[in-house]
Amino acid sequence: MNTTWSRFNITSITLGFAFLYLPIVLLVVFSFNESKLVTVWGGFSTKWYVSLFHNQGLMDAAWVTIRVGLISATVATVLGTMGALALTRYTRFRGRVLFSGMIFAPLVMPDVITGLSLLLLFVAIGMDRGMTTVILAHITFTMCFVAVVVQSRLVSFDRSLEEAAMDLGAPPVKTFFQITLPVILPAIVSGWMLAFTLSLDDLVIASFASGPGATTLPMKIYSQVRLGVTPEINAACTILIAIVTVGVIIASVANKRREVQRQLDERAAQRG
Amino acid sequence: MKSLGSIRRDFAPWNDPNAKPYIQFDNVTKKFGDFTAVNNLSLTIFEREFFALLGASGCGKSTLLRMLAGFEEPTAGRILLDGQDLRGIPPYRRPVNMMFQSYALFPHMTVEKNIAFGLKQEGMAKPDIEKRVADMLKLVKLERFAKRKPHQLSGGQRQRVALARSVAKRPKVLLLDEPLGALDKKLREETQFELMDLQQELGLTFVVVTHDQEEAMTMADRIAIMDKGEVMQVATPPEVYEAPTSRFVAHFVGNVNMFEGKVAEQSANTTRITGPSGAQIVVENGGANAKADANIVFAIRPEKIRVSSKKPADAVNALEGEVYDIAYLGDMTVYHVRLDDGQIVRASALNAARVTEDPLTWNDRAWVSFRPDAGVVLAR
Numbered sequence: 318m319n320t321t322w323s324r325f326n327i328t329s330i331t332l333g334f335a336f337l338y339l340p341i342v343l344l345v346v347f348s349f350n351e352s353k354l355v356t357v358w359g360g361f362s363t364k365w366y367v368s369l370f371h372n373q374g375l376m377d378a379a380w381v382t383i384r385v386g387l388i389s390a391t392v393a394t395v396l397g398t399m400g401a402l403a404l405t406r407y408t409r410f411r412g413r414v415l416f417s418g419m420i421f422a423p424l425v426m427p428d429v430i431t432g433l434s435l436l437l438l439f440v441a442i443g444m445d446r447g448m449t450t451v452i453l454a455h456i457t458f459t460m461c462f463v464a465v466v467v468q469s470r471l472v473s474f475d476r477s478l479e480e481a482a483m484d485l486g487a488p489p490v491k492t493f494f495q496i497t498l499p500v501i502l503p504a505i506v507s508g509w510m511l512a513f514t515l516s517l518d519d520l521v522i523a524s525f526a527s528g529p530g531a532t533t534l535p536m537k538i539y540s541q542v543r544l545g546v547t548p549e550i551n552a553a554c555t556i557l558i559a560i561v562t563v564g565v566i567i568a569s570v571a572n573k574r575r576e577v578q579r580q581l582d583e584r585a586a587q588r589g
Numbered sequence: 590m591k592s593l594g595s596i597r598r599d600f601a602p603w604n605d606p607n608a609k610p611y612i613q614f615d616n617v618t619k620k621f622g623d624f625t626a627v628n629n630l631s632l633t634i635f636e637r638e639f640f641a642l643l644g645a646s647g648c649g650k651s652t653l654l655r656m657l658a659g660f661e662e663p664t665a666g667r668i669l670l671d672g673q674d675l676r677g678i679p680p681y682r683r684p685v686n687m688m689f690q691s692y693a694l695f696p697h698m699t700v701e702k703n704i705a706f707g708l709k710q711e712g713m714a715k716p717d718i719e720k721r722v723a724d725m726l727k728l729v730k731l732e733r734f735a736k737r738k739p740h741q742l743s744g745g746q747r748q749r750v751a752l753a754r755s756v757a758k759r760p761k762v763l764l765l766d767e768p769l770g771a772l773d774k775k776l777r778e779e780t781q782f783e784l785m786d787l788q789q790e791l792g793l794t795f796v797v798v799t800h801d802q803e804e805a806m807t808m809a810d811r812i813a814i815m816d817k818g819e820v821m822q823v824a825t826p827p828e829v830y831e832a833p834t835s836r837f838v839a840h841f842v843g844n845v846n847m848f849e850g851k852v853a854e855q856s857a858n859t860t861r862i863t864g865p866s867g868a869q870i871v872v873e874n875g876g877a878n879a880k881a882d883a884n885i886v887f888a889i890r891p892e893k894i895r896v897s898s899k900k901p902a903d904a905v906n907a908l909e910g911e912v913y914d915i916a917y918l919g920d921m922t923v924y925h926v927r928l929d930d931g932q933i934v935r936a937s938a939l940n941a942a943r944v945t946e947d948p949l950t951w952n953d954r955a956w957v958s959f960r961p962d963a964g965v966v967l968a969r
């Protein structure tokens with residue numbers, strides 16, 4: 318492998334990262350802007366963060382978003398895990414290919430279509446739109462992501478673990494909770510985190526499914542931006558980015574540590 | 590400790606017509622869709638027996654074991670354990686435990702917890718569990734590793750944890766699916782003897798599935814040789830080797846020379862066989878059930894054939910040919926002799942002396958000779 322830093326490599330990496338991160342860097346920088354004008358630098362200040370916490374509308378929206386995210390991610394994780402289990406375990410039922418295709422179709426379905434069809438459904442059954450409908454909509458579209466993550470883990474799951482548990486006297490339900498679930502738990506947790514993140518930043522589907530009194534943070538930000546970007550919004554977005562970044566860093570460091578520890582253990586075991 | 594020999598020498602319940610069978614397969618058939626994995630199979634295993642199911646992969650031996658464990662139900666026939674019909678009893682209520690080929694250790698539990706798992710399911714009291722786990726760890730010499738997780742163990746240690754876990758509940762029968770398959774050769778040989786000692790110590794009935802004939806021969810009291818879902822022969826290791834009842838078994842276990850022929854003449858205890866080229870072989874015993882003029886096969890093991898440059902004066906059966914190939918293996922030498930009718934005969938000679946008196950080399954004329962009781966006549 319060529320490991321030297323050629324001029325071409327440096328250029329392409331710089332351009333690539335600039336493309337990805339320049340807008341975000343700008344946003345973060347301007348959230349600390351003293352000036353009220355978004356694009357003119359007027360000195361360093363944290364006043365927008367202070368005023369953000371006094372903006373009741375944004376705080377309410379953030380609270381709605383968090384509740385929607387927690388509930389929908391949790392329900393989607395339960396349903397998605399069950400779906401993944403059914404699809405990997407019962408391989409002989411009629412129409413299995415159709416079902417597995419159908420559970421993954423929403424992955425590629427445009428959000429507008431998902432949102433619109435859910436709206437039509439809620440109207441047709443006469444359901445008042447509000448937080449409940451947003452939660453239902455988010456469960457619907459995040460469930461298949463959870464199913465994909467969990468299914469990929471289940472494919473490599475050694476079924477003899479379950480057989481061993483049953484052989485040792487554990488009935489099927491006990492086997493599931495004491496053996497299967499703990500072993501696939503990391504996949505379920507990442508499925509949950511994925512669902513939570515997707516729910517947090519969804520704008521399109523929430524706009525269709527939401528009603529009065531259930532404005533999510535992305536919806537709130539979007540509607541405010543239409544009246545003009547304020548540094549307050551920049552601050553709100555910076556906080557969101559910080560939360561996500563910290564989450565990702567913690568998850569990957571923990572993962573890396575576990576992996577390294579595991580390798581060390583295995584090497585130690587081989588030595589005796 | 591009492592030596593294994595004193596126990597095993599007299600252990601032969603299969604020869605006792607009054608012995609009560611412990612495990613019984615009665616006309617068991619198992620089909621997966623169109624594929625018949627086990628075909629109308631009947632088999633009897635006795636208490637405290639070390640029984641081996643030997644066969645190539647796909648012969649149905651693992652299916653047989655899984656039916657005994659309860660992971661598969663027979664399509665037809667029944668399985669009895671200690672007089673009880675096992676049909677419909679789920680794996681978690683059967684008094685048998687299994688050691689899996691992959692070991693199937695629970696990765697999120699320590700060695701200790703793995704071993705205690707089955708005991709907890711039984712609802713055993715905590716102090717009793719602790720005592721039993723300690724006993725098991727001692728039995729497999731893993732006391733120091735109680736708090737380790739499976740990935741912190743070497744292959745041999747994992748194998749012993751799996752073994753300890755499967756015997757912890759004191760099952761009536763221990764099923765072992767290729768128990769030594771994942772170990773390297775040296776460790777495998779040591780572990781074979783450990784398993785035999787363990788079986789005697791615990792007084793359990795072992796049913797082991799293996800594709801390794803040496804493993805089966807070393808460990809088992811009796812071996813069932815399987816092919817295409819059927820049992821070809823059930824016998825003790827020496828019987829399987831010295832008195833195979835079919836070409837398949839003769840071929841499957843060890844090396845063998847086969848001579849096609851016809852029964853030319855049969856008397857009370859000898860059978861005269863004529864080969865296709867007219868060569869004659871005289872066989873004592875073994876040929877009793879072959880009818881005159883029937884097409885049969887005469888099977889003889891390489892170590893029972895003598896190779897010499899001159900025809901031995903006292904030889905009843907001697908065939909002439911040419912040394913075609915020689916493999917010197919140190920402890921013995923294997924000769925391939927091409928007989929004058931074209932058949933190649935494999936003969937092995939133990940190198941008991943450092944220098945052979947009758948050195949043979951490539952393309953030498955040679956005689957292969959054997960005693961009339963050295964081989965068997967196979968009708969099928």
